[in-house]
Amino acid sequence: MKKFTALMLAMLMVMSLLAGCGSSKPAADASTIKIGMSGPLTGGAAVYGKAVEAGMKIAVEEINAKGGLKIEFQSQDDEHDGEKALNAYNNLKDWGMQFFAGAVTTAPCLSIAPTAVEDNIFMMTPSGSSDKIPMTGNNIFQMCFTDPNQGASAAELVAELNMAQNIGIIFDNSDDYSKGLMNGFKTKAAELGLNIVCETNFTADNKTDLSTQVTQCKDAGCDFVFLPFYATEASQVLTQAAKIGYEPTFFGCDGMDGVLTIEGFDKSLAEGLVLMTPFNPDAPETQDFVSKYQAMMNGETPNQFAADGYDVIYAIYDACVAAGVDGTTAPSDACEMLKTYFATNEFSGLTGSGMTWDEQGMISKIPAAVVIENGKYVALG
Amino acid sequence: MKKLLNNKNTRSNLVIYLVVTVFFLVMQGMNMGGMLTSSWKGFLVPICVYISLAVSLNLLVGICGELSLGHAGFMGIGAFAGIVVAALLQDAVALEPLRLFIAMIVGGVLAGAAGFLIGIPVLRLRGDYLAIVTLAFGEILKNIVGNLYVGLDAEGVHVSATSAKFTLLEGGKMILDGPVGATGIKKLATFPMGFVLVLITLFVVLNLVNSKEGRAIKAVRDNRIAAESVGINVTAFRMKAFVVSAFLAGMAGALFGLNYSSMAASKFNFNTSINILVFVVLGGMGNILGSVISATVLYVLPEALRSLEDYRMILYAVVLILVMLFTWSPRVKEFVSVVTDKISGIFKKKEVETNG
Numbered sequence: 001m002k003k004f005t006a007l008m009l010a011m012l013m014v015m016s017l018l019a020g021c022g023s024s025k026p027a028a029d030a031s032t033i034k035i036g037m038s039g040p041l042t043g044g045a046a047v048y049g050k051a052v053e054a055g056m057k058i059a060v061e062e063i064n065a066k067g068g069l070k071i072e073f074q075s076q077d078d079e080h081d082g083e084k085a086l087n088a089y090n091n092l093k094d095w096g097m098q099f100f101a102g103a104v105t106t107a108p109c110l111s112i113a114p115t116a117v118e119d120n121i122f123m124m125t126p127s128g129s130s131d132k133i134p135m136t137g138n139n140i141f142q143m144c145f146t147d148p149n150q151g152a153s154a155a156e157l158v159a160e161l162n163m164a165q166n167i168g169i170i171f172d173n174s175d176d177y178s179k180g181l182m183n184g185f186k187t188k189a190a191e192l193g194l195n196i197v198c199e200t201n202f203t204a205d206n207k208t209d210l211s212t213q214v215t216q217c218k219d220a221g222c223d224f225v226f227l228p229f230y231a232t233e234a235s236q237v238l239t240q241a242a243k244i245g246y247e248p249t250f251f252g253c254d255g256m257d258g259v260l261t262i263e264g265f266d267k268s269l270a271e272g273l274v275l276m277t278p279f280n281p282d283a284p285e286t287q288d289f290v291s292k293y294q295a296m297m298n299g300e301t302p303n304q305f306a307a308d309g310y311d312v313i314y315a316i317y318d319a320c321v322a323a324g325v326d327g328t329t330a331p332s333d334a335c336e337m338l339k340t341y342f343a344t345n346e347f348s349g350l351t352g353s354g355m356t357w358d359e360q361g362m363i364s365k366i367p368a369a370v371v372i373e374n375g376k377y378v379a380l381g
Numbered sequence: 382m383k384k385l386l387n388n389k390n391t392r393s394n395l396v397i398y399l400v401v402t403v404f405f406l407v408m409q410g411m412n413m414g415g416m417l418t419s420s421w422k423g424f425l426v427p428i429c430v431y432i433s434l435a436v437s438l439n440l441l442v443g444i445c446g447e448l449s450l451g452h453a454g455f456m457g458i459g460a461f462a463g464i465v466v467a468a469l470l471q472d473a474v475a476l477e478p479l480r481l482f483i484a485m486i487v488g489g490v491l492a493g494a495a496g497f498l499i500g501i502p503v504l505r506l507r508g509d510y511l512a513i514v515t516l517a518f519g520e521i522l523k524n525i526v527g528n529l530y531v532g533l534d535a536e537g538v539h540v541s542a543t544s545a546k547f548t549l550l551e552g553g554k555m556i557l558d559g560p561v562g563a564t565g566i567k568k569l570a571t572f573p574m575g576f577v578l579v580l581i582t583l584f585v586v587l588n589l590v591n592s593k594e595g596r597a598i599k600a601v602r603d604n605r606i607a608a609e610s611v612g613i614n615v616t617a618f619r620m621k622a623f624v625v626s627a628f629l630a631g632m633a634g635a636l637f638g639l640n641y642s643s644m645a646a647s648k649f650n651f652n653t654s655i656n657i658l659v660f661v662v663l664g665g666m667g668n669i670l671g672s673v674i675s676a677t678v679l680y681v682l683p684e685a686l687r688s689l690e691d692y693r694m695i696l697y698a699v700v701l702i703l704v705m706l707f708t709w710s711p712r713v714k715e716f717v718s719v720v721t722d723k724i725s726g727i728f729k730k731k732e733v734e735t736n737g
Contacts, residue, residue, distance in 0.1 A: 042694060076687060081648070082641055083427065090419040091687050110564050110643040132564055173544070174527070174560030174647075203560055204647065205524065 028096065032070045032327045033320055035060075035313065036092030038112070039104030040080035047258065048305050049077070052104045052126050055302065055309030058292050063317055069326065071317065078103055082111030089115060097121070098331045099338075101312045104305070106130045106176050113140050122335040124316060124361075126308035129254075130176050134361040139335050141342065141361035143308045143315070143351070144278075147177055150253055151184025151228065153367040154276055158224070159192040161380075163249055163274075166197045168222030170213045170237065172229045174203035181228035181253050198222050207233055211240045218246045227252045231259040238269045249274060257304040260375060267375055274380060276369045278351035279307035282377045286350055304351065311349035318347060394587050397670045401432075401583065404677075405576045412572065420684060428677050429575025430637045433582040435660035435676040436669055437629035440586050442658070443667030444595065445622040446602030448512040451499075451519025452657050455627040456634035457649030458495050459488030461526045463635025464563045464644065468556045469533065471567070481569040485578065485635040492631020493624050495522060500623045504616055507605075519654055527646030531557040562645030563638070570640035578636055579673075582629050586669060589625060598622050663704055 037056055039049030053075045060073045074095055078085035085108030089100065100116060100123040103109045109128030116123040117137030124141040125133060131146035145153070158164055167189065172178035189196055198220035200213045214237055217225050225248050227234050234256050241247070252259070252275040259270050281290050281301050289310060293302040316338070319325070322345070323337040346356045352365035370377040408425060411417050438452045463484035474480040499518045506514055530541045534553025541547045544559055557563050589595050598618045600608040609615055638644050660679055664671030682700060686693035707713045 041691070077690075077693075082643055082645070083648070086641065087420065087423055087684050088687075090423040091684065093419040107643065107645060111641055114568070114642040136565075176561045179561070 028328045030326045030328045032072050033099070033317075033325065034072045034074075034095070034097050034327065035099045035101050035316060036089075036095065036097035037073070037075045037100070037104075037309075038078040038085055038088040038092065038102040038108065039075065040108075041075065041077040043079045045080040045105055048127065049080075049104045050297075051258075051303055051305040052102075052309035054293060054296050055126075055289075055306035056101060056313050058289065058296065059310045059313035059317075063313070069317070069321055071313070073313075078108045080105050080108065082107050084108075085111045086115065093119070093121075098325075098327075098329065098334050099124070099316050101126065101309070101316065103128055106133065109133045110136075113137065116140060120332040120335050122316075122331070122338045124312050126312045127305050130180055131362070132176075138359060138361060139339060141357055142363050143312050144254065144304075144363070145365075145367070146362055147180025148184030148187075149362070150276060150367070151181040151186075152188035154181070154226070154251065154253060154369075155185045155188035155192060155194060157276070157367065157369055157380075158189075158251065159194055163251070164194065164224030166195055166220070166222045166224065168198040168217035168220060168225040168248070169196060169200070170210070170217065170225065170227055170229075171199075171201050172203065172207065172233065173201040174205070175229065177255060178229045182226075185226055185228065202233075207236075210236050211244075213237070214240045214246065215244065217248070218244065222248055224249045224251065227256065230255040231257065231262055234259055234273075235262045235265040235269075238273070239266070242266075242269050251275070254278065254304050260372070261301060261303070270372050271374075273372045274369055275372075276367055277304045277377070278365065278368055279304040280368070280370055280377045280379060283379070289350055307350040311347075311351050314349055315342075315347045319345070390591050393670075394591070397583060397587070397673065398580075400670065401576070401579055401673060405572075405579075409572060409576075424681055424684065425572040426570045426575045426636065426640045428680055429572070429579050430633045430640070431657070431660065431676040431680050432579050432673050433633040433636075434630055434657045435664065435672040436579075436582050436586050437626045437633070438657050439661045439664070439667065439669060439672045440589070440629075441622055441626040442661050443665075443672075444586075444590055444602065445598050445619060447619065447623070448508070448515075449623075449626075450512050450516035450651070450654050450658065451522070452626075452630055453649040453651070453653035454519035454522030455492040455496060455630035456637065456653070457523050457526050457646060458492040459485075459631030459634025460638030460644060460649065461529070461557060461563070461646070462491045462631070463488035464566055464638045465531055465556050466635075467567065467569055467639055468554070469538065477569050478571070478574060481571075481574055481636070481639060484569070484639060485574075485632045488635030488638075489628045489632035492634065493628035495631075496624045496627025497620070499627075500620050504619050504623060516651065516654070519649075520651065523646050523649045526557075526649070527560045527562070529557050530555075530559050560646065562643065562647075564643040566639065566642050566644060568640060568642060570636050575636060578632060581632070583669070583673075585625060585629065589622075590669075594618065594621060659701070663701065663708075665708075 039052050040046050041049045060071045064070050074092060076088035076091055078088045085103055089112045100121050103112055103125060104127055106128045109125050110132060113133055113136035117139060120139060122139055124143060126143045129144045129147050131148055134140050134142050169182060171182040198217050200216045202210060202213060227237060227250055234252055250273050254277050256275040257277045260267055290302055293306055319338045319341045323341045325334045325337055342357045346354050348354060355363055355365040357363055369380040371380045434456060441447055441449050466487045467480055467484040470480050503511060503514050528542055530544055530547045532539045532549045532553055532555045534550040536550060597613045600613060601615050601618055605615060660676040661672055664675030683693060683697045686696055689696060
C-alpha cells in the first residue's frame with residue numbers, strides 16, 4: 001500500500017505539471033490582434049499547409065511593418081487529420097486566438113467548424129473548399145470557391161469557349177474535393193448540353209497507377225478530359241497519356257495548381273493544360289508577392305494556396321480596422337462585428353477583386369482560368 | 382476482507398482501479414471548476430479511448446502473446462457502427478448517454494463478430510505470420526467500412542457498397558458516404574462515459590486474466606505444447622482473447638467516432654494500429670497499469686510539445702527511444718526499486734511511530 005501511495009503522489013505531480021503547461025494566458029494587448037492557423041505542416045499534404053503558412057506570414061510581416069494595428073500570428077500542425085486538427089485548434093484557443101484562419105484542408109475544417117460555431121470564433125478557411133464547411137454555421141467563411149460552384153463554373157467556361165465535343169471525367173472517389181467538383185461539373189454540363197462520354201474514378205489506395213483510367217478515356221474517344229483533383233495525381237495522368245500518345249485537352253481545377261513544381265515530373269508534358277486558378281504568379285500585379293515568397297521559400301514559385309492564405313490575413317485585417325476590433329475585443333464579439341462587416345463589404349486581393357460573401361460565408365468572385373504555355377501560366381480567353 | 386486484500390492480484394488490481402478513479406475525479410473536478418485549458422478538455426475523451434484500446438491490445442499481445450497489427454481495424458468497425466446506430470436512434474432514444482451506450486455496445490458486438498470471423502483463419506498461424514495476417518485483415522476492415530454508403534430517408538435505411546445507384550429521397554440524410562466517411566456527426570461522447578468505458582475494459586481484462594481462463598491463456602503463451610498436453614484447447618483460448626480484445630476495441634472505437642463531428646475510414650489505418658502497439662510496448666507487455674499510464678502520457682506528450690513547433694515530432698521520437706532504453710536497463714530498474722523502497726520506508730517508519 002505504501003508503494004501505491006508513493007506512486008499516486010508521483011503521478012499527481014506529473015499530471016499537475018502537464019496540466020500547468022500552456023495555461024498561462026498573457027494579458028491581451030489592444031494594439032495586437034491574434035490570428036491562429038492550422039494546416040498540414042508535416043506529412044503527405046504538407047505542401048499545401050506550408051504554402052498557406054508562408055503566404056500568411058508574408059501578409060503579417062507587411063502589416064506589422066506598416067504600423068497601426070499589429071497582428072500576432074501562430075500556426076499549428078494538424079497533419080491533415082481531424083483528431084489532431086481539433087487539438088491544434090484547442091491549443092490556439094489557449095494561446096488566446098481571436099480569429100481562426102484555417103484549416104487548410106477540408107477534413108480538418110469539417111472537424112473544427114462545429115466547435116468554432118459553438119465557441120462563436122470567426123473562422124475563414126483559405127482553401128478548405130467543401131460546401132459542407134460554410135454550411136456548418138454562419139461564422140464560417142471561405143476564401144476559395146466551394147467545390148460544386150467551381151465545378152459548375154468550369155462547365156460554363158468549357159461551354160462558352162466551345163472547348164469540347166466528347167468529355168471524359170476522371171475523379172478521386174475517396175476525396176470530398178474531387179467528388180464535389182465532379183458533381184458540380186456534371187450537373188452544369190447536363191444543363192448546358194455538354195456531352196460526357198466517359199466517367200471513371202480511382203481512390204486514395206490505388207492512385208499510384210492511373211493508366212487504366214487514361215486508357216478508358218482514350219478508348220471512349222474523349223477529346224477533353226476533366227481532372228478534378230490534385231497536381232500529384234494529375235502529373236501521373238499526363239505522364240501516362242504521353243506514354244500512349246493520347247493528346248486531348250486536359251482541364252484541371254485549383255488543386256492542379258503546383259503541377260509545374262512537382263519533383264521528377266517532365267514539365268513539358270503540362271504544355272496546353274488548362275486549369276482554373278484565381279491566382280496567376282506570372283501576372284504583373286502579383287510580382288511583389290511572388291518575389292517575397294521566393295525569398296522566403298528558397299526560390300519556389302507560390303501557388304494559389306499561398307495567395308489564398310495571404311488574402312485571408314488581409315481580409316481579416318481590413319475588417320478589423322474598419323469595424324474597430326482590437327486586441328482586447330473578445331473573440332465572440334469580434335466574430336459578430338466581422339460577420340456584419342463581411343455581409344456588406346467587398347474585398348480585393350491577390351485571388352480576385354470585388355469578392356463578396358453571402359450570409360452563409362460562401363464567396364463569390366469571378367472565376368479565372370489559365371493555360372500553360374512554355375512553362376508559364378497565360379490567362380485564358 | 383483482509384484475506385482479500387492480502388491476495389497480491391486483488392491488491393494490484395485495486396491499485397489500477399484507484400489510479401484511474403483518482404485521475405478521473407481530479408480531471409472531472411478541474412473541468413467542473415473551469416480550471417482545465419481547452420486543450421486538456423479536448424484530450425479527456427481520446428485519452429479514455431486510447432487507454433481502453435491499449436489495455437485491450439495488451440490482453441492480446443501481453444497476456445496471450447500474439448502480436449496483432451490490426452487493432453485499428455476493429456476500432457474502425459466500432460466507430461462506424463456506433464456512428465450509424467447513434468444516427469438511426471436519434472429520434473427513438475432521446476436520452477443521449479443511453480444512445481451513446483447502445484452505440485458502444487453495438488460497435489463492440491460487431492467488432493467482436495468481425496474478430497471471430499477473422500480469428501477462424503488467422504489463429505491457425507503463430508508469431509510473425511499472425512502479425513502479418515492481422516495487418517492485412519486490419520486494412521481489409523478499413524476498406525470495407527470505407528466503401529459503405531449508408532443513408533436514411535422517409536423510406537427507411539439504405540445500405541450500399543457502391544455510390545453509383547445510391548440516391549436518397551428529398552430530405553434524406555447521408556450517414557456514411559463511402560471513403561469520405563461520416564460528416565455532421567452529433568457529438569455524444571463525454572468524459573464520464575469515457576471513464577465508464579475504461580472501467581468496463583479494466584473489469585473485463587483484469588477478471589479474465591486472473592480467472593481460470595486467464596491462466597490457461599497464459600499457459601498457451603508460455604508453452605503451447607505443455608499447455609496442449611494438459612488438455613487445454615489452445616485455439617479456443619486464443620480465440621477467446623482475440624474476440625474479447627476486438628469487442629473492447631469496438632466499444633472504444635464507437636466512443637471515438639462519436640467524439641468528432643467528422644470521421645473518415647482512413648483514420649483507422651496501419652499507423653493507428655502501430656500507435657496503439659507502441660502504447661502497449663512502452664507500458665510493458667502484460668502490464669495493465671503500464672498500458673494505462675503510457676497511453677495517457679504518450680497521447681498528451683506530442684500535444685504538450687506543440688510550442689516546439691517543427692521539432693516536436695523529433696523530440697517525441699527521442700523520448701520514445703529514451704523511455705525504451707531506460708525502462709529496460711537493469712540498472713535503472715534497480716535504481717527505481719531502491720527509490721520506491723526508500724519512499725515506502727518513510728511511510729513505514731511513520732506508521733511504526735504512530736503505532737508506538
